[in-house]
Amino acid sequence: MQKTMECAGKGLGSRCIGPARRRCGRCGAVAYCSASHQLLHWSDHKDECKRLEEQMKHVDVLNDFPFTFTEESTVQVVCGKQESRCSFLSKRGIHRVGMWMYECCCGLSIASFDCTRFLLIFCFHVFCSFEVKSTDACWNLPSILCPCSEPSFQTTKHLCSWKDYFDWRSIPLHSPVALLLHWPLTIYYATQVTGLRSFNSEFGDKLCIHYLGPEKELLQLSVFGELRALFPGVQVTVELIGPEIPQHRNGEIINLCSYAHCADADCICKSSSENFSSTTGMIKSSVVTLQLHKGFYHDCYGDIVKDSVPHLIIAPNAGIAAYSSWRLTIELIREINIPAVFSDYCEEACHLAASCISTITGCPLKLPIQLNPFRQPMVVEDSALSLPCYSNCFLFGV
Numbered sequence: 001m002q003k004t005m006e007c008a009g010k011g012l013g014s015r016c017i018g019p020a021r022r023r024c025g026r027c028g029a030v031a032y033c034s035a036s037h038q039l040l041h042w043s044d045h046k047d048e049c050k051r052l053e054e055q056m057k058h059v060d061v062l063n064d065f066p067f068t069f070t071e072e073s074t075v076q077v078v079c080g081k082q083e084s085r086c087s088f089l090s091k092r093g094i095h096r097v098g099m100w101m102y103e104c105c106c107g108l109s110i111a112s113f114d115c116t117r118f119l120l121i122f123c124f125h126v127f128c129s130f131e132v133k134s135t136d137a138c139w140n141l142p143s144i145l146c147p148c149s150e151p152s153f154q155t156t157k158h159l160c161s162w163k164d165y166f167d168w169r170s171i172p173l174h175s176p177v178a179l180l181l182h183w184p185l186t187i188y189y190a191t192q193v194t195g196l197r198s199f200n201s202e203f204g205d206k207l208c209i210h211y212l213g214p215e216k217e218l219l220q221l222s223v224f225g226e227l228r229a230l231f232p233g234v235q236v237t238v239e240l241i242g243p244e245i246p247q248h249r250n251g252e253i254i255n256l257c258s259y260a261h262c263a264d265a266d267c268i269c270k271s272s273s274e275n276f277s278s279t280t281g282m283i284k285s286s287v288v289t290l291q292l293h294k295g296f297y298h299d300c301y302g303d304i305v306k307d308s309v310p311h312l313i314i315a316p317n318a319g320i321a322a323y324s325s326w327r328l329t330i331e332l333i334r335e336i337n338i339p340a341v342f343s344d345y346c347e348e349a350c351h352l353a354a355s356c357i358s359t360i361t362g363c364p365l366k367l368p369i370q371l372n373p374f375r376q377p378m379v380v381e382d383s384a385l386s387l388p389c390y391s392n393c394f395l396f397g398v
Contacts, residue, residue, distance in 0.1 A: 253291065
């Protein structure tokens with residue numbers, strides 16, 4: 001039996017009389033506690049109903065992943081049959097540990113947790129060498145299940161699916177690492193759809209990304225080390241900008257000198273040679289550099305671009321229609337004319353965002369709404385809509 005949804009007419013007229021079990025007969029995407037709330041909500045729902053009906057026709061496409069656990073992480077989670085995020089992670093020994101801490105509802109919130117525990121195992125700060133050793137920055141998986149070291153070969157083709165990526169990295173399709181790797185893979189895919197796809201020819205040996213609105217990623221920063229493999233020979237700089245960054249981390253620089261480590265004690269990823277020069281004994285130059293900036297992009301941009309002019313702006317799970325603060329940022333992006341890619345959890349959220357953007361800019365999207373092949377392969381629990389929602393599910397851009 002499907003989980004009970006929230007009444008779409010909640011807050012309209014009288015209080016809800018019970019669970020929302022009465023679905024819209026046309027789209028089936030929204031539910032109500034009563035006929036009266038359905039009638040009250042119709043003036044708002046009538047414009048979206050046909051659109052949601054069309055989106056509901058593509059549910060099978062949204063749930064289509066190559067993984068052996070796909071049934072567990074999609075249908076069984078959203079229908080509440082046998083799985084939840086917690087049970088899925090528990091069965092794999094990664095529930096509430098390390099980078100997986102924030103992948104279920106019982107994980108710790110960023111607001112109450114000191115994110116400094118989640119730095120990469122080896123990192124090099126701007127003013128001094130600083131080595132952090134912590135199982136929190138580990139995959140907590142055996143080496144065969146995770147990308148903890150250099151790939152065996154550089155890919156000669158563009159990766160266009162999770163199957164492409166897992167084949168290239170020689171990771172079996174029962175590994176859950178895609179639940180975290182959707183962050184760097186979405187960055188990689190965004191460089192393709194915006195035209196920065198010619199394997200370094202567009203940006204030479206340096207690539208600068210302005211990454212807007214990080215939240216749970218702040219507890220998973222070491223997964224961004226995978227950008228080393230995705231952009232070989234390129235110095236990748238990711239400026240993470242957003243109001244959720246703790247004040248004490250504002251301005252922090254983290255150089256990712258290795259991939260996130262596996263749980264095997266004797267794996268090559270534990271070798272210091274990966275991080276230190278055998279001739280000088282000094283830490284090698286980082287390939288991926290992260291810098292944290294607290295605040296809204298339109299407020300921080302002037303200071304950041306003094307040292308870091310972006311090739312690409314990306315805003316994962318942006319929620320543009322939900323936050324009025326996006327208006328000034330969208331106006332800035334229009335002015336500076338840098339390619340910007342946004343994502344959101346479902347197609348409807350992207351549609352609402354596109355409407356907001358066109359109202360602000362007077363122009364349609366340059367990058368139309370499209371499914372992200374590297375969306376997180378675990379459905380969001382307790383969605384307000386019956387539509388399957390996934391982190392980084394759809395992309396669009398200006």
